[in-house]
Amino acid sequence: MIKAETLCPDSSLVHVRTLTVKQVAELLGLHPRSVWRMSADGTLPKPIRIGTKAVRWRFSDLADFIQGSKSL
Secondary structure (H helix, E strand, O other): OOOHHHHOOOOOOOOOOEEOHHHHHHHHOOOHHHHHHHHHOOOOOOOEEEOOOEEEEEHHHHHHHHHHHHOO
């Protein structure tokens, strides 16, 4: 598995286990709308629902996605 420090060496995201859509967009260099679109069409991992309104992505799922994308 890829280490968080490799993905964001000087970022505050390194020790976070779940990410907001804004944080995912920043990590991947995308617009938040693109994150939602890619998640809906299955390109990105599906987010998890925390409570009734909060939605987050697991950092580990995104790290696996990024690792898989680099090896293609």
